[in-house]
Amino acid sequence: MKFDPERPIYMQIVDLIKKKIARNEILPMNKLPSQRELAVLMNVNPNTVQRAYKELEDEKIVVTLRGQGTFVSDNPALVKKLKNELANKALDDFFIEMKSLGFSNAEISHLISKFLTEGIDDNAAKS
Amino acid sequence: MKFDPERPIYMQIVDLIKKKIARNEILPMNKLPSQRELAVLMNVNPNTVQRAYKELEDEKIVVTLRGQGTFVSDNPALVKKLKNELANKALDDFFIEMKSLGFSNAEISHLISKFLTEGIDDNAAKS
Amino acid sequence: MKFDPERPIYMQIVDLIKKKIARNEILPMNKLPSQRELAVLMNVNPNTVQRAYKELEDEKIVVTLRGQGTFVSDNPALVKKLKNELANKALDDFFIEMKSLGFSNAEISHLISKFLTEGIDDNAAKS
Amino acid sequence: MKFDPERPIYMQIVDLIKKKIARNEILPMNKLPSQRELAVLMNVNPNTVQRAYKELEDEKIVVTLRGQGTFVSDNPALVKKLKNELANKALDDFFIEMKSLGFSNAEISHLISKFLTEGIDDNAAKS
DNA sequence: GTGGTCTAGACCACA
DNA sequence: GTGGTCTAGACCACA
Structure with missing residues (x-):
């Protein structure tokens, strides 16, 4: 480890x-x-x-x-709470990174939509 | 370092x-x-x-x-290309994390919307 | 210590x-x-x-x-809370001891009253 | 032991x-x-x-x-004498503790009354 | 100087 | 076997 x-x-x-x-x-x-x-x-x-x-x-x-x-x-609420905590952190980290790259909320929103519709065939987008 | x-x-x-x-x-x-x-x-x-x-x-x-x-x-395209590369990586990392936590595309989409409307303060404060 | x-x-x-x-x-x-x-x-x-x-x-x-x-x-409430906790413990310990010696509530009550009026000149009572 | x-x-x-x-x-x-x-x-x-x-x-x-x-x-008086000795000691210890916590005679008296009326269950449960 | 973290290892209590 | 407590002592972070 x-x-x-x-x-x-x-x-x-x-x-x-x-x-x-x-x-x-x-x-x-x-x-x-x-x-x-x-x-x-x-x-x-x-x-x-x-x-x-x-x-x-x-x-x-x-x-x-x-x-x-x-x-x-x-505790039935426990797992849900942990999921939410980690999701919020991921969300935060993502937005901080995108903002630091100069993307606006509208641009981020647009990229997310594109990502969700086009699926994970992002390899083309990257190169 | x-x-x-x-x-x-x-x-x-x-x-x-x-x-x-x-x-x-x-x-x-x-x-x-x-x-x-x-x-x-x-x-x-x-x-x-x-x-x-x-x-x-x-x-x-x-x-x-x-x-x-x-x-x-x-090269005028350079900065843009780098931005896109890093944005794609952030997007990827974010989705991989959310998927691993069991969130569906619909749920992720919803959380993003919520974050963009409600969480602007938080986000602004952090960036 | x-x-x-x-x-x-x-x-x-x-x-x-x-x-x-x-x-x-x-x-x-x-x-x-x-x-x-x-x-x-x-x-x-x-x-x-x-x-x-x-x-x-x-x-x-x-x-x-x-x-x-x-x-x-x-915290202004802190000292008060600690005092009460310790007072409750003392009260508990005292009652447990008196009960184990077979004293009834009425007898305990009576002893307390006597103690409070006669003061701490309990040395005579002890021998 | x-x-x-x-x-x-x-x-x-x-x-x-x-x-x-x-x-x-x-x-x-x-x-x-x-x-x-x-x-x-x-x-x-x-x-x-x-x-x-x-x-x-x-x-x-x-x-x-x-x-x-x-x-x-x-000796019929023996047990009674021992009970009284131990009761006096318990009484003493209790008052010393309460005084050290700053409680007045009136406050102690009040707490005892409260304990005797409200706290009978607690007390019974413990003895 | 003060608290925070960590290792190495001993010994105890509960089951 | 499993967790709980403790010592001895190192080294780090904050001020």
């Missing part, structure tokens, strides 16, 4: 797990890897994983059962 | 300069920093900068005049 | 600081000792103090300013 | 037995565990238990019959 040295590793683990839940790659009630397992997988200290899991627990995204493991919350 | 160890540094410098040109932060006919200057600024080897400038020259984005320096091409 | 080995040290530090705030021994906006200072004073590891301070921050009891220190919140 | 290292263990055993008698958990005329038994149970030296029993005997709380064992006194 490669981590961005600019941001705390434990926060990157938090974001990674949030993303997996938002993408339905980890379902509600599923068990996350144990702290030790994930620490080995990601090549970090178990304490760092615990910090990430603690943060997820504080945010009510997981529940921890001592001696049993850490599980994705069974 | 922090570089991603996964990709060649010279390519990252190329992308960075393309982005600056696309954003009008460096204008056509402007002189780029000398290879030595940029090498010091970015804390890389001058050969790495030279390789980046060579690549930009091969792509007709800059011209190097011996003894004078390296300049952004005065 | 002596800690009860049955409870986490960091929680005991949390309770201790809460008690000091409830007793007006530390006033709102006051700076707490630095993590290193308190660690030396209490003869524990700085990480343990940080954990306590983090918990207090999560409970909005203190605010931490990086590079400056940790301060008691300036 | 966990003992507070700050006070003599035998005194803590004395207090523990007094509390059990005050709570009717050990009745007058009942036989206490043998010194050896209790020593094993509490993981202390038999001499320590003997010292505790000796203290209880000096206070007329138990009587030891050679070759038969140690028995709670059949």
Whole structure:
């Protein structure tokens, strides 16, 4: 696992797990890897994983059962909320990038429409 | 300067300069920093900068005049082309992210509309 | 500093600081000792103090300013809330003890009245 | 058994037995565990238990019959006296705590009344 | 100087 | 086996 040295590793683990839940790659009630397992997988200290899991627990995204493991919350609103958060971030990032390139709202709107109708055959457009 | 160890540094410098040109932060006919200057600024080897400038020259984005320096091409289509390339990439990244979160084209379209009408303040504030 | 080995040290530090705030021994906006200072004073590891301070921050009891220190919140309701929490605990503990000794509500009420009128000259009563 | 290292263990055993008698958990005329038994149970030296029993005997709380064992006194006033001692201590501790939190006699009186009327469930549930 | 993050590793509590 | 707490100590970021 490669981590961005600019941001705390434990926060990157938090974001990674949030993303997996938002993408339905980890379902509600599923068990996350144990702290030790994930620490080995990601090549970090178990304490760092615990910090990430603690943060997820504080945010009510997981529940921890001592001696049993850490599980994705069974809150029906949870996945939806995470999806929305990540969608808003993607939306934000996209608009910031487009604005920085000097595109107006109208132009962005037009490009989106074109993209949606023409599909993903954008290779021609790029070259 | 922090570089991603996964990709060649010279390519990252190329992308960075393309982005600056696309954003009008460096204008056509402007002189780029000398290879030595940029090498010091970015804390890389001058050969790495030279390789980046060579690549930009091969792509007709800059011209190097011996003894004078390296300049952004005065090709009127250049900036536009770079803008489009980066816009397409942003568009692609955005759609890939939204699709991975399970959003349909209709939902994406709706979110964009909402963002354009309601979220202008947010957006303006951030750009 | 002596800690009860049955409870986490960091929680005991949390309770201790809460008690000091409830007793007006530390006033709102006051700076707490630095993590290193308190660690030396209490003869524990700085990480343990940080954990306590983090918990207090999560409970909005203190605010931490990086590079400056940790301060008691300036929330006017805070001290009152802590006082009430500790008063309720004292009340609970007292009633549990009296009930375990077989005293009825009426008897407890009577003892309290007597205590309040006769003052604290309870030494005679004790022997 | 966990003992507070700050006070003599035998005194803590004395207090523990007094509390059990005050709570009717050990009745007058009942036989206490043998010194050896209790020593094993509490993981202390038999001499320590003997010292505790000796203290209880000096206070007329138990009587030891050679070759038969140690028995709670059949003095009708004994249990009552112990109850009162412990009640006074609880009362004292409670008032000291409430005073340290800045509560006046009137406020304490009011809280007790409220607790007795509203908090009966809570209290019952806990005892 | 002050808090924030991380590693390495020990030992405990719950199941 | 799984999470929880703690120590010792390093190094970084902010001011």
